Amino acid sequence: MIDMVVIPVFKMLVVITAVLSAVAYMVLLERKVQAWVQVRLGPMRVGPHGVLQPIADVLKLITKEDVRPASADRFLFTLAPILVVVPALIVFAVVPFGTSTTMFGKEISLYITDLDIGLLYIVSVASIGLYGLILGGWASNSKYPLLSSLRASAQIVSYEVAVTMTLVSLIVTAGSLSLVEIVKAQEAHGVWYVFIQPVAFVIFVIGALAETNRAPFDLPEAEQELVGGFHTEYSGMRFALFFLAEYTNMIVVSAVGVTMFLGGWLAPFSSVSWLAWLGLVPGWVWFSLKTFLLLSLFLWIRATLPRYRYDQLMRLGWKVLIPLALVNLAVSAVLKVLL
Amino acid sequence: MGTAIAFYILAALILTGGVLVITAKSAVHSVVWLVGTIIAIAALYVVQHAEFLAVIQVLVYAGGIVVLYLFVVMLVNLKRPAEAIVHPQRRERTGLLLGGALLAQFAAVAFYAFNSPQVGTAATYSARGNVEAVARALYVEYLVPFEVASVLLLVAMVGAIVLARRDA
Amino acid sequence: MTTNRDTATSAFDTDELVINMGPQHPSTHGVLRLVLRLDGERVIDMDVVIGYLHRGVEKLTEQRDYTQIVLLTDRMDYVAAASNNLGYVETVEKLMSLEVPKRAQYIRTVLAELQRIASHLVWLGTHAMDIGAVTVFLYCLRERELVLDLFEEYCGARLTYNAMRVGGLPMDLSTGWEAKVRAFCDLLPGKIDDYETLLTNNRIWLERTKDVGVISGADATAIGLTGPALRASGVRRDVRKDEPYAAYKDFDFEVPLGTRGDTYDRYTVRLIEMRQSVRIVQQALDGMPDGPVMGKVPRLIKPPAGETYHAIESPKGELGYFIVSDGQSLSPYRLRVRPPSLCNLQALPQLARGHLVADVVALIGTIDIVLGEVDR
Numbered sequence: 009m010i011d012m013v014v015i016p017v018f019k020m021l022v023v024i025t026a027v028l029s030a031v032a033y034m035v036l037l038e039r040k041v042q043a044w045v046q047v048r049l050g051p052m053r054v055g056p057h058g059v060l061q062p063i064a065d066v067l068k069l070i071t072k073e074d075v076r077p078a079s080a081d082r083f084l085f086t087l088a089p090i091l092v093v094v095p096a097l098i099v100f101a102v103v104p105f106g107t108s109t110t111m112f113g114k115e116i117s118l119y120i121t122d123l124d125i126g127l128l129y130i131v132s133v134a135s136i137g138l139y140g141l142i143l144g145g146w147a148s149n150s151k152y153p154l155l156s157s158l159r160a161s162a163q164i165v166s167y168e169v170a171v172t173m174t175l176v177s178l179i180v181t182a183g184s185l186s187l188v189e190i191v192k193a194q195e196a197h198g199v200w201y202v203f204i205q206p207v208a209f210v211i212f213v214i215g216a217l218a219e220t221n222r223a224p225f226d227l228p229e230a231e232q233e234l235v236g237g238f239h240t241e242y243s244g245m246r247f248a249l250f251f252l253a254e255y256t257n258m259i260v261v262s263a264v265g266v267t268m269f270l271g272g273w274l275a276p277f278s279s280v281s282w283l284a285w286l287g288l289v290p291g292w293v294w295f296s297l298k299t300f301l302l303l304s305l306f307l308w309i310r311a312t313l314p315r316y317r318y319d320q321l322m323r324l325g326w327k328v329l330i331p332l333a334l335v336n337l338a339v340s341a342v343l344k345v346l347l
Numbered sequence: 348m349g350t351a352i353a354f355y356i357l358a359a360l361i362l363t364g365g366v367l368v369i370t371a372k373s374a375v376h377s378v379v380w381l382v383g384t385i386i387a388i389a390a391l392y393v394v395q396h397a398e399f400l401a402v403i404q405v406l407v408y409a410g411g412i413v414v415l416y417l418f419v420v421m422l423v424n425l426k427r428p429a430e431a432i433v434h435p436q437r438r439e440r441t442g443l444l445l446g447g448a449l450l451a452q453f454a455a456v457a458f459y460a461f462n463s464p465q466v467g468t469a470a471t472y473s474a475r476g477n478v479e480a481v482a483r484a485l486y487v488e489y490l491v492p493f494e495v496a497s498v499l500l501l502v503a504m505v506g507a508i509v510l511a512r513r514d515a
Numbered sequence: 516m517t518t519n520r521d522t523a524t525s526a527f528d529t530d531e532l533v534i535n536m537g538p539q540h541p542s543t544h545g546v547l548r549l550v551l552r553l554d555g556e557r558v559i560d561m562d563v564v565i566g567y568l569h570r571g572v573e574k575l576t577e578q579r580d581y582t583q584i585v586l587l588t589d590r591m592d593y594v595a596a597a598s599n600n601l602g603y604v605e606t607v608e609k610l611m612s613l614e615v616p617k618r619a620q621y622i623r624t625v626l627a628e629l630q631r632i633a634s635h636l637v638w639l640g641t642h643a644m645d646i647g648a649v650t651v652f653l654y655c656l657r658e659r660e661l662v663l664d665l666f667e668e669y670c671g672a673r674l675t676y677n678a679m680r681v682g683g684l685p686m687d688l689s690t691g692w693e694a695k696v697r698a699f700c701d702l703l704p705g706k707i708d709d710y711e712t713l714l715t716n717n718r719i720w721l722e723r724t725k726d727v728g729v730i731s732g733a734d735a736t737a738i739g740l741t742g743p744a745l746r747a748s749g750v751r752r753d754v755r756k757d758e759p760y761a762a763y764k765d766f767d768f769e770v771p772l773g774t775r776g777d778t779y780d781r782y783t784v785r786l787i788e789m790r791q792s793v794r795i796v797q798q799a800l801d802g803m804p805d806g807p808v809m810g811k812v813p814r815l816i817k818p819p820a821g822e823t824y825h826a827i828e829s830p831k832g833e834l835g836y837f838i839v840s841d842g843q844s845l846s847p848y849r850l851r852v853r854p855p856s857l858c859n860l861q862a863l864p865q866l867a868r869g870h871l872v873a874d875v876v877a878l879i880g881t882i883d884i885v886l887g888e889v890d891r
Binding site (some may be wrong): 042045046047048151152155223224226311312313314315316317318319320 | 532534556643646647648649650653654657713714717719720722723871872873874
């Protein structure tokens, strides 16, 4: 009973709590980083240096009036934010934060479950989140959201292909679809896959930016053109769900990237003897640290680059990234057979 | 016991979803119910220990094909063309005919399945792992049909492009 | 593609999408309203609707005396108030054949060029922000703040300066002001290098601006484009060179020209202009003559009957004033402004046709309009 129900439920609660608070502080971090890059201070009012800002934001969003446009499709307008958030959260079911730890005399693995098709699970669940964007834009019954939800769907579908392709080349290298096995394979190889598959990593990062609608690919919500994008008509908690999903997705892709390319929970420099003490730090700390670094890259890019145009983004996806990912896959497969 | 309960709940969901797909007033709603149905079917696969199939079902159908449906439905403002309701009887007759054919096919499959020896359920495959089982079936046991089918699909794809280009 | 409404039987009815952009829109730089006709995201045509900021400035001038009008000119192109002041006072001086002291001319030139830098900084910031580079916007406004500080120290105001008078200037420079301007001039080129690092060779920036909104020199002239937007199309027309006013003929500066007439050229032309403005300011400070800053002006400014047109090169283009005086009244009989923003805005539909919605935003930015001047 304890093994079957209590521990998994407890793990889910921990993961969801951790992810949600990470999202809240991710927003603050983003605003702070943006501000520092842009010679501003960022939020300063709520708490010292604005550290309580996320709490204030959440309170505000929860207590806000929930406005639904009169001409909106009532059912889908409510469904859309839910459809965006749920897939983003349940992806964490297979993300390994570490190997295992001992608590109250029990061996507890630091992941909710280890599916032998973990990677496919992530890809397929993530693809469901797309419906939220499309339906949200359509249900608002307004032109700007519709345009941007079209952009969103086309963009995500395109970049999904490239990203999945890079993941496939990693599967070829690692010989498994399970995220835990992939990290263990990296441990066995003694090298993180980012060094074996640098091209795949670059494609993955670009594709991840595009899939999460982050700058410079944040077309679906291009403030300057579409005034907010698919969630223009949303307010209050429904809007908060879209927001939550966006940042959760960022954490998801970073976590997947860390697992696939940066050795997951493994400590760096494991082969350097005088740095062996790094291995004493718990794995989940390394995992969080690496995820944080990847997320910071997202923020840095957002503060630096202008935005792509829709057709250019499509060209980049279909004519550059996908062929490159295909070639990379073919090369990895051939090398795998030869070596 | 648990499996049976799960099956009946999912079956009910699938049937409800299916009925809602054809009864929903708005085409977009139909598509949404279709997605629900597809996901429920995927859940059914999971209950049958065919996780790989379930994931592929979600990835390909829910995540890929139906998105395109939705695209088309949203873009093409489906106002019912006037002549579509001119011959309701003819449509009904065609529908009945097709439905009957489909039912017959299902019955045949079910009959065959009940009367043939158990060649290996998903559970026996899952001992080896879902992915390996499917891969072995596709790339070893049924390699030639698989390749033929992929060529067929390729031809269809090329054909679709050719037709579309000629129109434009 | 065309609309096939006539073939109503077709299930695939393609429709043009009519989208209203503005007057409440973050990227129309104020209260510009565009009615876009779209095929997908491609712009087929657009109507530019203006007038949301019309305050009747030209009519108001007929009720104000000539000194008070300086104040009104501030409020047209409020991003470049000093240039507006300059254009107006010079026109009145021309009408009255007034002699302006050399020192006043020099200071006016310094102010006008600082104003050009400030205006171009606002342009660059907003333009970059429209294309998604928000950081550049804040950097540009940081440097513009320094210019505003200089203006504040000179005349006490930061936006609407009222910095010039018919016949000269209201006040001389305060001590230490010149040093501060020099410090700014030393600082700015490095900052412009910073912006260029972020943008000029950035692949995304290049893709967003190159070959977007191309206009040939002939077309640009036909429409009446002036200023950087015209010079980016390769037409050498700069009022500062062609009909020198203030003290411009004393200074050595280059007029940058573009070749293709696209958004990228307009960007580079304005960046070079900023650098050239720094040069002009430095030369003006070096050669700053001594003497009074106010010429001999009658107590009551009452120009003789007649009319005159005078233009200056404002940051946005040729800013012209046409004044008719009846010789009796203390107010102009008619004052007409040739606002570069309005004339340049006329090119927008032609620039945007065939481009995507995202480009429209970039194009509004590239022609650099201020709605206060478009509507007056």
